[in-house]
Amino acid sequence: MTSEIAVKMTGIVKKFPGVIANDHVNLEIMAGEVHALLGENGAGKSTLSNILTGLYRQDVGTVEIGGKKVEFNSPRDALNAGIGMVHQHFRLVSTFTVAENVVLGESDSSLFMDQKAVATRVQELSDRYGLAVDPSARIWQLSVGEQQRVEILKVLYRGARILILDEPTAVLTPIETTELFKTLRVMVSEGRVVIFISHKLDEVMAVSDRVTVLRGGRTVGTVNTRETSTTDLASLMVGRSVEFNRVVRQTPADRERIVLDVSDLCAFDDRGRVAIESVSLSVSPGEIVGIAGVAGNGQRELAEVISGMRPITSGSITVDGESVQSGRARSAIAKGIAHVPEDRLHTGLAAGHSVEDNFALKNYRSMSRFRILQRQQIRNQSTHLIEHYDIKTPGSETPVRLLSGGNVQKVLLAREFSASPKVLIAASPTRGLDVGAIETVRERLVQAADSGVGVLLISEDLDEILSLADRILVMYEGRIVAEVEAAQADRARIGLTMGGITA
Amino acid sequence: MKRMTKGKFAPVLLVAALALAACGSDGGSSSTEAPGTEAPGTEAPVTEAPVTEAPVIDCAPEEGPLKAAWVYVGPANDGGWSQAHDEGRQLVQEHFGDAVETTFKESVPEGPDVAQAVEDLIADGNTVIFGTSFGFQDAFVEVAAANPNVCFEFATGYMKSDNMAQFYGAAEDTDYLAGMAAGAASKTGKLGYLASFPIPEVVRGVNAWTMGVRATNPEATVKVVWLNTWFDPAAERKAAEALIAEGVDVLGQKGVDSPATGDAAQAAEGVAWAGYNTDQSVNYPTVWLTSTVYNWDVYEIPRLQQVLDGTWTSGDYYGNLADGFVTLAPYGDLVSEETRALIDAKKAELAAAPGSQFTGPINDNAGNEVLAAGVSHTFGELMSMAYLVEGVEGEIPAG
Amino acid sequence: MRSPVRLERRLEQPKWLNWVVPLASLVAALILGALVLWITGKNPFDVYQRIFERGFAGKRAFSGALEMATPLAFTGLCAAVAFRMGLVNIGGEGQFYMGAVGASYVGISLGGSPTGITIVLMCLGGMVFGSVYAAIVGVLRARFNTNEIITSLMMNYLAAIFLNYLIFNSKSFWRDPDSPQFPKGKTLNARADWNTYSIFGIDLPIAFLIAILAGSAVWVLYKRTRFGFEVGVLADSPKAARYAGIRTTSTIVIVMALSGALAGLGGAADVGNFRGLLDAKGIQMAGYGYTGIVVAALARRNPLVTVVVAIFIGGLTKAGYALQGPDFPSGLVGTLQGLILFSAVAGEILIKYRIRTTPRRSEVVA
CATH class of the missing domain: 3.40.50.300 (P-loop containing nucleotide triphosphate hydrolases)
Known part of the structure; x- marks a missing residue:
């Protein structure tokens, strides 16, 4: 040198x-x-x-x-x-x-x-x-x-x-x-x-x-x-020291019950190729199930299918025993499925729209009378969420795209959590965020689980899954190839399964 | 601001009785009525007074030059209909010098815009307005009713009032002569004709031209293509090229205004062209035969003189070869001396008896007899012609 | 590449820009235009005075501007409604024709009905024809993802052929059977019902009032309703719309149908308020549909501003006729009108970007 x-x-x-x-x-x-x-x-x-x-x-x-x-x-x-x-x-x-x-x-x-x-x-x-x-x-x-x-x-x-x-x-x-x-x-x-x-x-x-x-x-x-x-x-x-250790849960999962049940699911990707093949999984109330895997192995499609954005070719999805209509996001929302997608700015949010409009993105129908939007109601909801979730924004009418990455994610989480969901699908919820924001997001996920929400955490960040999940599933080429309890998880072993090596 | 189609309406129908009085054609036998031009409700503002009783309208200015304006549907330099009118306007200007001040509005689309343009002209002090497109007629009738002290002169329409007159002329006579040149020029005996709309004026042109063709080339056929547009150089050129590809070696046109057909002829080998509206012999020397030319000034100059003299009255005018309203453009080099002599002889004949080429025996192209030997069409029949003569390949579309 | 001036995207668009820039660009257009006029030997002040006098000032001029503006307001709204959702509906032209066909059918059929009913039924006829015609484009786009620019443009040509067929090549219901030599549409029995009101000496066509009403309705629809919210989200991000459970396909079809209904309403106004018959050639020459796209773009897709811009373009069109003549070719008129439109578009860019100047040195310096 x-x-x-x-x-x-x-x-x-x-x-x-x-x-x-x-x-x-x-x-x-x-x-x-x-x-x-x-x-x-x-x-x-x-x-x-x-x-x-x-x-x-x-x-x-x-x-x-x-x-x-x-x-x-x-x-x-x-x-x-x-x-x-x-x-x-x-x-x-x-x-x-x-x-x-x-x-x-x-x-x-x-x-x-x-x-x-x-x-x-x-x-x-x-x-x-x-x-x-x-x-x-x-x-x-x-x-x-x-x-x-x-x-x-x-x-x-x-x-x-x-x-x-x-x-x-x-x-x-x-x-x-x-x-x-x-x-x-x-x-x-x-x-x-x-x-x-x-x-x-x-x-x-x-x-x-x-x-x-x-x-x-x-x-x-x-x-x-x-x-x-x-x-x-x-x-x-x-500017301060941060630790990534395994999170301590206040309320353990109720493994007796099942809130999200997915069985024999198959679906195509955007190009019409098989993206998900016979996937079955279940999530209990209060449980965080982590889905590990290298990007592009069907995780995104899985999240989309469960949240009703993508039709299924076979299989079923139920929440508390009620089935979710294939490819109907509205049905999934009504059944209590919240979704924090990987692409927050363009899927989870309408970036050009204001903070308050984005808060209303899923419940604007209930905020209208005779099909006319009740602006005051939308504004009130926004004021409340901005305060409650500590969102840094110049105002309720500021377009979301002008907010920083961490605040964008907070807007999304605030909306999804405030809908009192039964199930939360979170795909790479901390990707691209700074350390401080990562911490906040993780805390929120754990809080949700503690309050009885079944969380499906999809992430490429193995550390994240290891520190948050109760149970870990590994996805490879559209299938679930491994399942382990987090307590018994072996990092190296999971890494190998992610690379398609099953021993 | 894009305009998709430029066009003009030039069909003519004159109410038979009025037309006979105005142009003095030979129709002693005729009492034919053009059907339905007086549909109730459609022409409410038009008064049906006989010409002889039309009052004198004084539209001369109290001081300064007489201001006259022309309204064109296409660009003043469209190489066809509107340009022919503008050339007439320039001749008028030359003739009167300082006594008359002329102006024009070009590319005026048919519809509400016409009234706007004309009202502006009146606001600028114009007291004689020439309309040059059939589609302007309704607007002209309306504005004429609102401005009784302005004289309106309308080409190729049929609605008249005390201060709105009509004028046009016998292009079928010169079309026949141009057809003679075209027939003589064809070696293959296959000719092509681009026509705008299947209306009597154009049908008359197709028939006259074809009869002229067969006068010099008895076995020849004329393939007609209806373009359903008045002005669309691209479509005209494409149609002309298609005809050439089918083996046609002489092209003619009626109602379609651009010289695009001439371009197509020039681009091909051994194809001759008879145009329409204006003399294009200078621009297309290698393919040019001849064509009908309108001398609008032949009508317009005396009419403006009447305004100046304070003797203008409304009326109908149908010009011809004799008064020079229609003439034949200069011959191109492709027209032989022999053919020229033949045409000139026929020209004299038609000048003396306009429309006389339509004298029996005439069969339509389905083989039915239309006129028995020695019988001629009345003026009214000419004005409502709806068949194609023997020798024309094609038919009049439904409607 | 090495220009000392360059554009940088604005991160935020201050509110004052929205009115300062359009005004400034109008001023710029006038200055540029003056230059062109001066070069061609005209007195710019005289010309501008004439544009103002004949296009806008005074009762007669303004009446004319309103008349010219009316069809443009409808086609402008047609384009704006679709633009709003990111759909480029070039088919306003054809939808306008179809609206005229539908409204004239109603107008010819009706005889002696009360004024109000006649107008309402004719409007409905125009809207139904226009919206069905546009919905075809919408369905193709929503179902098969065909490009709506191309299909709507093709549908314009089809509509033109259809119009010509009705009036020139068939004995259709619309064609006046008493005028076989001069193919034209039947004159409407209902023509007299479409009033033109005189208010303070200004002629106000009832159709223009309908345009204002339509513009306001569209504004409310997009600004205040659930449907408007859904359209907004779809325009912003189709993925977010899918995520939120907004029905993409049906929304596209509805927006196209609405867009077509507005153009069709324009067709009804054209037949009812102005021509009194189905004028196959005249409405094709006018090209209202295409001008409407310019109107919507200038109005930045705002439905209320669209109506105002239509008056502006209407006045300019009218003034254009006043300007031209033997020593003022219509090409020069077009150049002036074009300059104004061009400046407006340039202004639009300035709202989105800002100009940065840098020193001329661009090479690596020691």
């Missing part, structure tokens, strides 16, 4: 109306290192990387690349200076091939590209960095992990020396994550720089050389990874 400074950002200030996203942020990155950028949601990581990639322009402050001061007016300027970004949401054309996507948007690409030369070059890059992907495959044929590799190849193909990866592991399986980390190490060994944005402390510890922690738009500090620990980083990040 050399000690040459590759990127130096000094005194960066960026204001948005009403918010200071970056407040005199300093960042210094050495050549040949993986530098982690750690911080809660809203800490200013995205703004900082957007400035570095030319998407935004700082109000105050300087950016130096390789010791030279630069001013970027567009992402292209940044690219020319050797900076490339791999976004969390891929920007790929799904009907194009890998090679075509790699050259797409190249400034000097001629109208007719030399397919063969591009493919050869892509192959070279993918061999060198262990980014296994077929250059002639079409994007829609690829797994999410492979698509991410294409994004990385795209950036490398354009000769980026400085790569920014925004939450790259969010979509990856543990094995893919390990492979990605290897790739990153190869890249830095060649003197490139990797800026790794993440919330996941373990990963930061595993892959980075140094870590810069941001909090509330300011730099809290930069530390050498070898000289720190997850606990230290967590406290830097939130």
